[in-house]
Amino acid sequence: MNNESKLETVKGSAIKKQKSTKVSESVSFLNRKKWKDAGLFTLFVGPVLLAFTLVVLIPFFTGIYYAFTDWNGITGTVKWVGLDNFKYLFSEDKQFQQSFMLTTKYTVVSIILTNAIGFGLALLVAQRLKTRNLLRTVFFMPNLIGGLILGFIWQFIFVKGFASIGELTGIPLFELAWLGDANTAFWGIVIVSLWQGAGYIMIIYIAALQNVPQELIEAARIDGANRFQILRHITMPLVAPAVTICLFLTTASSFKVFDANLSLTNGGPFKSTEMLALNIYTEAFVNNRYGIGEAKALIFFIVVAAITVLQVTISKKREVES
Amino acid sequence: MGSRYTWKTSIVEILAILVGLVFLVPFYYVLSNSLKSFAEILTNTSALPKVLIFDNYVNAFEKLDFLLVFKNSLIITIASNIVLVIFCSMAAYMLVRTKKKISNIIFMTFVAAMIIPFQSIMIPLIKTAGNLGILNSIWGLVFMYLAFGSGMTIFLYHGFIKGIPLELEEAAIIDGCSRFGVFWRIVFPLLKPITVTIVILNSLWIWNDFLLPSLVLQDPELRTIPLATFFFFGQYTKQWDLALAALVIGIIPLLIFFFTMQKHIIQGITSGSIK
Incomplete structure (x- = not known):
């Protein structure tokens, strides 16, 4: 704004000199300038704001309204039902409760494992290995492929690949029907998410490890610290901010898992691996119960938002402390 | 983070390559089986294709x-x-x-x-x-x-x-x-x-x-x-x-x-x- 007002005075005084204008004219000039600024603002911000309002904001808020109705999308009438949808979800809808618990379990397991493996991989390729660049590419590659295609790839591995390895090696773990049992199918989804996510998290940890000053490590080594002590007392505290970022990224993405869930198990066997996002999808677009689907979506939003706000607050606090 | 390439580093290297191979296994299965006939996929899932079939x-x-x-x-x-x-x-x-x-x-x-x-x-x-x-x-x-x-x-x-x-x-x-x-x-x-x-x-x-x-x-x-x-x-x-x-x-x-x-x-x- 500073430059604009300066400019205004420059232009304004120029005009005054030239035409020796009256006060009223300079006021109208200021007004015109204001309108021009507002027009420019609309021109620059308007298009994306319009798309955003129509596609994100309005559906989001109408969705909240529909969570309290019996909307089914077919009959024209939408009746307000108060908290009935939520009561139904928490008392009768066992599938929803199970999906909720399963998604929570999945999120916790995959956050821990993805970060542990991602950090481990980062430590590996941070060594002076001859193949480090190649390995980095290999670890990262699965991340490029979308969850849907990854799920299909692993469907083949679990169904045919594991059976074949089991036959060749006789290891009982590979002889199980992985996708035919609720417990192993759950771990199947975890494996797919690890294969996809670990390389991504690794990239962020590599960047953090590269920022650890070598002098510190050298100094510690001279003081007689061993590899593990250096890792525990120097490297780990210095990459802590990256840990926060990675926890945040993995929490949000795990809680919202959909594609791999759909393509690997499609919720099966017998809906035992149906995560929340898939449960909402089924409720809305298969059962056509939009009102209840929206109630689920609202709960889903509240959980995701709470996690995010918590994460951001914690990481901000950390930044201030350090 | 050793400064020289020692025998310890080479052990780490071998370990890292093994982990890398584990990451590549799914790609191997998909790629090699995509070049087999349907019958061969069923009988011979883990082996390389006997004949490459691009059909x-x-x-x-x-x-x-x-x-x-x-x-x-x-x-x-x-x-x-x-x-x-x-x-x-x-x-x-x-x-x-x-x-x-x-x-x-x-x-x-x-x-x-x-x-x-x-x-x-x-x-x-x-x-x-x-x-x-x-x-x-x-x-x-x-x-x-x-x-x-x-x-x-x-x-x-x-x-x-x-x-x-x-x-x-x-x-x-x-x-x-x-x-x-x-x-x-x-x-x-x-x-x-x-x-x-x-x-x-x-x-x-x-x-x-x-x-x-x-x-x-x-x-x-x-x-x-x-x-x-x-x-x-x-x-x-x-x-x-x-x-x-x-x-x-x-x-x-x-x-x-x-x-x-x-x-x-x-x-x-x-x-x-x-x-």
Whole structure:
């Protein structure tokens, strides 16, 4: 704004000199300038704001309204039902409760494992290995492929690949029907998410490890610290901010898992691996119960938002402390 | 982090290579089996193919209508990137340079909305889009990508533009350049590094996205690669010879993109996530 007002005075005084204008004219000039600024603002911000309002904001808020109705999308009438949808979800809808618990379990397991493996991989390729660049590419590659295609790839591995390895090696773990049992199918989804996510998290940890000053490590080594002590007392505290970022990224993405869930198990066997996002999808677009689907979506939003706000607050606090 | 290559490092190297091989095993299974006959897949899953059979690829390529779905994916990804870069850079620029309350409110709304999961929007969105008649249209989908990508794109541009000094723009304005001209001729070229990051992140997301296009594009002729793969798999369940070849065909464009842009992609992901 500073430059604009300066400019205004420059232009304004120029005009005054030239035409020796009256006060009223300079006021109208200021007004015109204001309108021009507002027009420019609309021109620059308007298009994306319009798309955003129509596609994100309005559906989001109408969705909240529909969570309290019996909307089914077919009959024209939408009746307000108060908290009935939520009561139904928490008392009768066992599938929803199970999906909720399963998604929570999945999120916790995959956050821990993805970060542990991602950090481990980062430590590996941070060594002076001859193949480090190649390995980095290999670890990262699965991340490029979308969850849907990854799920299909692993469907083949679990169904045919594991059976074949089991036959060749006789290891009982590979002889199980992985996708035919609720417990192993759950771990199947975890494996797919690890294969996809670990390389991504690794990239962020590599960047953090590269920022650890070598002098510190050298100094510690001279003081007689061993590899593990250096890792525990120097490297780990210095990459802590990256840990926060990675926890945040993995929490949000795990809680919202959909594609791999759909393509690997499609919720099966017998809906035992149906995560929340898939449960909402089924409720809305298969059962056509939009009102209840929206109630689920609202709960889903509240959980995701709470996690995010918590994460951001914690990481901000950390930044201030350090 | 040893300074010299010792025998300890070589043990770590062997370990690392083993882990790398484990990561590659799924690719090996898919690739080698996609070149086998159906009977051989069933009897000989782990071994290399005895004879290379490329018929699977020819068949899958035709049945997927791959040229068409590839074209659809390409149009959607490129068009969405163009509108995202143009409109979000403009908006972010104006929001940074207009020091008013309204700019802050708009910016915070864009950022805050990033936490809304797609599932919380999709039901009313798809119903309204159906009523407005913008379902089944690639341009309707591009419009939605502009909206869904705007939060992150504006956020990244906003952070970058804050670091650009005003002096350049002031000089140009004094020389008689309009605000519009200042932005496109002076500011936008300076945004190149962050634009590369943004285009990479958005491309990977849009190219691989499944749920939104599956709800918007119901016409088979409009299908993208993930959609076509999904329906193909549903139709040829257990016909692994065709299904695996289709998966490989679906992955190839991504791998080409990755190997030509590897450096930018890794940099983009690092800077995109840290901000």
